[in-house]
Amino acid sequence: MTDTYFDSEEFTKIDFRKTKINKGEYDNCTFTNCNFENVHASNIQFVECEFVDCNFSNAILDNTAFREVAFINCKMMGVKFNECDAFLLQFSFKDCQLSFSSFYQLKILNTKFGNCNLQEVDFTEAVLTNSSFDNCDFKGAIFDRTNLEKSDFRTAFNFNISPEKNRLKGGKFSKENIIGLLSEYKINIE
Template sequence: MTETYFESEDFTKIDFSKTKINKGEYDNCTFTDCNFENVHASNIQFVECEFITCNFSNAVVDNSAFKEVSFINCKMIGVKFNECDPFLLQFTFKECQLSFSSFYQLKIPSTKFVNCNLQEVDFTEATVTNAVFDNSDLKGTIFDRTNLEKSDFRTAFNFNINPESNRLKGAKFSKENILGLLTEYKIVVE
């Protein structure tokens, strides 16, 4: 099977649940208002691409590569990013709905989550150093043996991070949200 190569193309309002996405490499492409819900988007290379107002909910991204990819205002519920190609993996999320997604054991340093809903997301054993969780909701998010060193949680909220089972050296928190580090101890702060 020949791999297809797309460069600097715009894909707008395509429903990939009805129109099959071509396997191959997408370089510097923009996807706007596209639907990837429940789509098998496996073994695809996305390099320096931008996804705007797309629906990726429950998409299968097995062995797909996301290299310098931006997601803006996307719905990405239940995406198992831990199944994608980890080589040169780098993405940013702005105003995205990522609930129930998984980053299990991924190395995603310097990832930015800006105004995102990260409820019930799994970061178990992930390396999320130098990350930014700007104004993001982390209710029920799992941090277990996660390396969060030098990450910025100053404007994040609803998180519960156990300092004894996660690496937090140099991580930033605000006075307003520091209680998220104390929940495990069941103490009362008034």
């Protein structure tokens, strides 16, 4: 079976649990209201694609390539992004539900997260240099040996990041959320 090439196509309201997604390269395509929940979407290349109102919860993305991909208002719970093809990996997330997902050891510089739910997300050993987390909820998220240098957390909340175990040089935080950097010290801040 040969891989297929899709260019500038629109996919709307497709339930990929019932309709198998074709392996191949999707270039400049738009997916709207599509369901990828629990779907094996492995070894597929998405280049300059946009996913709007899609459900990717627990999708299997082994070796899947995301290059300059935007996810908007997508449900992506439990997704192991660390299993994606790391070569030229680049994506952004706006209004997305990403709880229980993993970015373990991923090198994703300059990534934009806007208004996202990142509860219980694993960022262990990830490199997120120069990323922005605008109005994101990090309740229970794991930061361990994570490189967050020059990243913007000014409007983020509920994070617990150890300055001793993570790289934060040049990071931006607000007076209101600085407590998330000090919680491990069990001090009272009033």
